[in-house]
Amino acid sequence: xxxxxxxxxCRFCGQNVFVEDSAEMTAxxxxxxxxxxxxxxxxxxxxxxxxxxxxAKQRINELFGEEAGEYKQPEAVREIMLHTIDAICDKxxxxxxxxxxxxxxxRVMQMAKDKIKVVREISDNNEFVQ
Ligand SMILES: [Zn+2]
Numbered sequence: 001x002x003x004x005x006x007x008x009x010c011r012f013c014g015q016n017v018f019v020e021d022s023a024e025m026t027a028x029x030x031x032x033x034x035x036x037x038x039x040x041x042x043x044x045x046x047x048x049x050x051x052x053x054x055x056a057k058q059r060i061n062e063l064f065g066e067e068a069g070e071y072k073q074p075e076a077v078r079e080i081m082l083h084t085i086d087a088i089c090d091k092x093x094x095x096x097x098x099x100x101x102x103x104x105x106x107r108v109m110q111m112a113k114d115k116i117k118v119v120r121e122i123s124d125n126n127e128f129v130q
Contacts, residue, residue, distance in 0.1 A: 008034030012042035049114070053089045056108070056116040057082055063120040064106060071120065073100060084108045088116060 006023065007016040008030035017034040019025070025033065035043050036050070060081045064073040073081075077100060084096045088110050095109035105121040 006030070010038035010040060010043050011035040012046070013038065013040040015040065049089065052114070052116055053085060056085045056089070056118055059118040060085065060106070063118065071104070081106050081108065085116065085118075 005018065005020055006025075008019045008022065008025075009016055011031055012035065015038060017037045019030060019033045019037065022030055022033060036047055037043075060078060062068065064071055064078055064081065066072060077098070081098055084093075084098065085108060087093050088095070088108060091110075095107070098106040098108075100106065103123045105123075107117075107119040107121055109117050109119075111117050
């Protein structure tokens with residue numbers, strides 16, 4: 001084993017997994033890294049779930065972040081959307097709609113097989129309410 005590396009144990013099956021550059025890691029970091037590398041069924045499920053969360057958050061940043069041009073939202077608003085992703089991934093809720101202003105919404109929902117869908121809804125109806 002190269003210097004600076006130590007094995008970590010998978011959170012699910014307890015198997016020791018070799019983790020690169022792990023010398024400076026804390027115990028929880030090492031466990032997380034080992035779990036991300038393990039190939040047992042539970043670890044793979046966890047990896048997929050974590051990946052889905054990351055991708056969904058990237059999507060929020062694409063649709064409402066720095067690169068979103070006129071749809072760019074302040075940090076405070078994006079935070080709410082990112083927390084929504086977490087809550088849905090943690091199975092605390094199924095779906096949420098963040099209404100930014102009339103005609104601009106962010107919808108996040110859980111789909112079949114735990115997939116996460118992120119939608120930027122733009123409606124341009126010239127409804128007039130008196
Ligand atoms: Zn495992």
